Amino acid sequence: MIHGLSPAVRIVSAGVLSSCAALCDNLYMSGAYLGIALVLCCMAKLNWKDVLLRLKPVFWFLLMIWIVLPLTFDGEVLFKYGILEFTRPGIELCAKITVKSVSILLMFTALIATMSIASLGNGLHRIHVPDKMVFLLLMSYRYIAVIQEEYHRLLRAAKFRGFVPGTNLHSYKTFAYLAGMLFVRASLRARRVHNAMLCRGFHRKFYTLDLYQPNVLNTVFLTGTCLAGVALVLFERVWM
Amino acid sequence: MTVNDPINVIRLEDICYAYPGTDTNVLNHLDLEINKGHRIGMMAPNGSGKTTLLHVIMGLCRPDSGTITIFGKVLKEEKDFVPVRSKIGLLFQDSDDQLFCPTVLDDVAFGPLNLGFSREDAIDIARMTLERLGIEAFERHITHRLSGGQKRLVAMAAVLAMGPDVLLLDEPTAGLDNKVQKKLIHILNRLDIPYFVISHEFDFVSSVTDRIYSMENGRILKDDEIHIHRHEHVHKHGRHPHIHK
Numbered sequence: 001m002i003h004g005l006s007p008a009v010r011i012v013s014a015g016v017l018s019s020c021a022a023l024c025d026n027l028y029m030s031g032a033y034l035g036i037a038l039v040l041c042c043m044a045k046l047n048w049k050d051v052l053l054r055l056k057p058v059f060w061f062l063l064m065i066w067i068v069l070p071l072t073f074d075g076e077v078l079f080k081y082g083i084l085e086f087t088r089p090g091i092e093l094c095a096k097i098t099v100k101s102v103s104i105l106l107m108f109t110a111l112i113a114t115m116s117i118a119s120l121g122n123g124l125h126r127i128h129v130p131d132k133m134v135f136l137l138l139m140s141y142r143y144i145a146v147i148q149e150e151y152h153r154l155l156r157a158a159k160f161r162g163f164v165p166g167t168n169l170h171s172y173k174t175f176a177y178l179a180g181m182l183f184v185r186a187s188l189r190a191r192r193v194h195n196a197m198l199c200r201g202f203h204r205k206f207y208t209l210d211l212y213q214p215n216v217l218n219t220v221f222l223t224g225t226c227l228a229g230v231a232l233v234l235f236e237r238v239w240m
Numbered sequence: 241m242t243v244n245d246p247i248n249v250i251r252l253e254d255i256c257y258a259y260p261g262t263d264t265n266v267l268n269h270l271d272l273e274i275n276k277g278h279r280i281g282m283m284a285p286n287g288s289g290k291t292t293l294l295h296v297i298m299g300l301c302r303p304d305s306g307t308i309t310i311f312g313k314v315l316k317e318e319k320d321f322v323p324v325r326s327k328i329g330l331l332f333q334d335s336d337d338q339l340f341c342p343t344v345l346d347d348v349a350f351g352p353l354n355l356g357f358s359r360e361d362a363i364d365i366a367r368m369t370l371e372r373l374g375i376e377a378f379e380r381h382i383t384h385r386l387s388g389g390q391k392r393l394v395a396m397a398a399v400l401a402m403g404p405d406v407l408l409l410d411e412p413t414a415g416l417d418n419k420v421q422k423k424l425i426h427i428l429n430r431l432d433i434p435y436f437v438i439s440h441e442f443d444f445v446s447s448v449t450d451r452i453y454s455m456e457n458g459r460i461l462k463d464d465e466i467h468i469h470r471h472e473h474v475h476k477h478g479r480h481p482h483i484h485k
Binding site: 116117118121138139141142143145146189195196200202207208209 | 326330342349362
């Protein structure tokens with residue numbers, strides 16, 4: 001169902017829901033956002049194994065929080081292990097951060113990551129994000145792989161000449177040269193790309209080919225997600 | 241052909257150009273004419289100014305002196321070059337410079353959209369051009385995931401989609417295998433517009449052009465001044481080391 005929605009609707013829905021989730025200060029309420037995120041993932045028919053793999057870096061980050069916060073936060077001690085004291089407020093805060101960050105990431109995975117970069121550009125254009133910002137995103141997506149390839153080429157060339165990275169001045173200097181050369185090449189490439197654009201009639205205006213017809217599904221989905229978000233925020237503010 | 245149908249499509253007279261901060265002229269009192277029906281090849285050493293010459297024609301490098309006349313009009317300022325650029329198709333040496341949109345269809349339609357075509361017409365033109373080059377299957381492909389040969393063909397489609405009146409090709413076969421080279425030869429030989437091809441590959445140049453120029457000291461050497469040819473011979477020394485006298 002989500003795949004048939006207009007990119008603009010998906011971007012706005014993801015923005016509204018994730019903002020509401022970020023504002024949430026109650027552990028039980030954040031569970032409701034997690035529920036919404038899981039429903040969205042089901043609607044997008046995501047492969048759960050792939051989703052978990054994608055969340056792996058976040059789990060590492062959360063693990064660091066779970067190691068540090070319960071031990072360093074002041075408050076009621078929940079349990080003790082030797083000199084280590086785990087506090088209730090620390091654990092609650094960790095749980096809140098975990099649920100909220102996983103919810104937001106799942107919402108974005110279901111709504112944003114399931115569309116092509118071209119559709120994302122189109123959606124941002126439709127919600128009146130400035131053209132320059134949209135094309136900055138599209139160009140970054142297009143050329144990040146080229147710049148990465150360039151970096152690997154430079155690093156390979158250095159390794160072929162016996163360079164072994166280490167913690168010494170020579171290594172730092174070599175990486176500084178690589179970074180500098182990468183900037184020089186990226187700048188030259190940017191000039192060539194701009195020239196190529198001029199040669200194809202570019203006059204500082206970008207056009208898009210994607211066209212999404214407005215339909216009832218878009219309106220229903222957008223209204224539903226916005227109402228759910230606002231209702232949860234109001235419920236938390238008024239009753240909790 | 242447009243603009244009063246002149247015989248001279250591109251005419252460069254006495255062009256001098258030195259890169260900023262240098263005092264050596266890359267182009268030194270250079271003259272060049274590309275006329276209707278011309279299929280010119282250019283073979284010259286690296287650093288002789290071939291790519292710079294194409295950039296001067298497109299107005300990307302402004303010459304220090306000399307006259308550039310394109311479609312019968314003398315071009316001096318950036319604003320003079322803007323309308324002309326859409327009528328001259330320049331294929332860049334590195335296709336990654338030319339393909340910057342996320343998908344192949346977006347990229348090929350980029351030029352027609354800039355020319356003022358509607359979205360539907362731009363898509364039609366892009367699809368027709370891709371079909372013409374036999375690469376319609378790539379329509380939805382992500383440009384940076386294409387192979388080198390596919391990128392070159394898509395870049396060619398992007399240039400042809402603008403309906404140019406003349407083509408400038410900067411080393412179109414560099415790094416390509418025989419199959420893609422043959423495809424390019426087939427495409428170029430079917431074109432009915434004049435073109436100017438820079439290449440280091442004699443076989444390619446000789447199969448798509450009817451005259452071959454070279455460059456030396458910032459000037460163009462024409463057919464009557466040079467005679468580029470492949471030399472093959474058989475002799476009794478076989479593989480034993482020997483000296484030619």
